[in-house]
Amino acid sequence: MEPNSDISQIARAFVEARRTASPLPAFPGPIPPDLPAAYAVQDAALALVGQHAAGWKVGRINPPIGGVDRLAGPIFADQIKAEDGAAMPIFANGFGAAEAEFLLRVGRAPDPAQRRFSMDEARMLIDAVHVGIEIASSPFAGINDHGPMVTISDFGNNNGLVVGAAVAGWQDIDLNRWPVSLYINDAEIGFGLAADMLDGPFGAARFLFEHLAARGIAVTPGQWISTGAVTGVHPVAIGDRVEARFDARLSIRCTIAAQ
Numbered sequence: 001m002e003p004n005s006d007i008s009q010i011a012r013a014f015v016e017a018r019r020t021a022s023p024l025p026a027f028p029g030p031i032p033p034d035l036p037a038a039y040a041v042q043d044a045a046l047a048l049v050g051q052h053a054a055g056w057k058v059g060r061i062n063p064p065i066g067g068v069d070r071l072a073g074p075i076f077a078d079q080i081k082a083e084d085g086a087a088m089p090i091f092a093n094g095f096g097a098a099e100a101e102f103l104l105r106v107g108r109a110p111d112p113a114q115r116r117f118s119m120d121e122a123r124m125l126i127d128a129v130h131v132g133i134e135i136a137s138s139p140f141a142g143i144n145d146h147g148p149m150v151t152i153s154d155f156g157n158n159n160g161l162v163v164g165a166a167v168a169g170w171q172d173i174d175l176n177r178w179p180v181s182l183y184i185n186d187a188e189i190g191f192g193l194a195a196d197m198l199d200g201p202f203g204a205a206r207f208l209f210e211h212l213a214a215r216g217i218a219v220t221p222g223q224w225i226s227t228g229a230v231t232g233v234h235p236v237a238i239g240d241r242v243e244a245r246f247d248a249r250l251s252i253r254c255t256i257a258a259q
Contacts, residue, residue, distance in 0.1 A: 006030055007037070011044035014154045017139035021259040023093040024140040031149055035065060038152035039215065042073065045155065051076050055224030056212070057134055057158045058204040060197065061148045069198060070207045071148050073156015075224065079135075082163040084252060089259040090137035090159060090236065095144060096256065098236045099229035100182045100244035102175055102194060102201040103132040103163060106223045115213050119199070122206035125219075129170040129201070131246045133254055134226045135160035136233060144233070159259070161226055164244070164252030176200045178247035180230040185241050190231030201227035 006029050013028030032038040046053070053074035061069050081088065090096030107127025110117070137159035143150055144157065151157045167173065176195035181188050194200045204227035212219055236242060240256040 007040050007044050010041045010153055011048060014139070015045050015048045018091075021091060022139060023091065027140060027142070027146065027150055031146060032153060033149070035068060035149070035152070038149040041153040042155065043215070045153075046074060049076070052220075053223065054080055055161060055226065056208055057156050057161075057226040058208055058228055059151070059156060060228060065148065070204065070211075070228075071152050071156055072208055072211050073152065073158045075158050075161050075226065079158070079160040080163060080224065081160070084164065086162055086254050087257040088133075088135045088160045088162060088254045089257045090135065090238065091139045091259045092238060093141065094139045095137055095141050095157070096236050097136040097233045098182065098184070098240075098242045098254070098256070099134040099136060099233055100180050100190070100231050100246075101132050101134050101226045101229060102167075103130040103161070104128070104201060104205050104225040104227060105130070106219055106221055106225065109219050109221055110209050110213070112213070112218065115210065117206045117209045119202055119206055122209055123202045125209070126202070126205060129167040129175065131164040131167065131244065131250045131252050132226065133162040133164070133242060133244050133252055134158065134229070135162070135254075137259070158226075161224060162252055162254045163224065165250045167250065180247070181245045182231045182234055183243040183245070184234060184236060190234050192231040194227075194230050197228045197230060204228050
């Protein structure tokens, strides 16, 4: 790909398609050849949107690429809702899915000069854990069919976050062992443990802190980290009712609407 023109073309196409809720029939340019090129597209799109990320989604790269097994994408403030049963939009004629996730809230910004974090160091920067649902959606219906470079290029395929109840006493709980289920229209369609998601929610935070430091992007208190799809990525359609249940203790719901 041509470093400047192709990056700008892809970024502008995705930002405009999202702004107008218009489907993209194909990826709008040559697929980025590697992770740095894909994040260059994401950075260009962030510059076009001109919004500070209110949070970040972390997803899995399987199989890993060059030892990297996770990816990241921004979540914007107007896409975050803390309301049980909230209406969450997806792009009609695009891609849409719901994911049950643990959400971590950043309580303290890391040292901007720090480039590596232990699990304990990452955990100490978190001040709350909530249950939640990530809405994955893109104007490009084939976003998940062409690998992580395509996913990264369109904001990591994120289109919203539903913030559920706080997990009381999370500091003393092994969240990795909590069983998590996702229901669509009252039917259970996914089940899993956070332990199956690499090194769990705090491992996702550690990855993100290192990743953003490498990109020169500041982490700020109050930002959310959506830590990965515990039960998998489950397609949804407009009108669907989604519920995520966590260890039979907490649950969060949303309904799927048109963007």
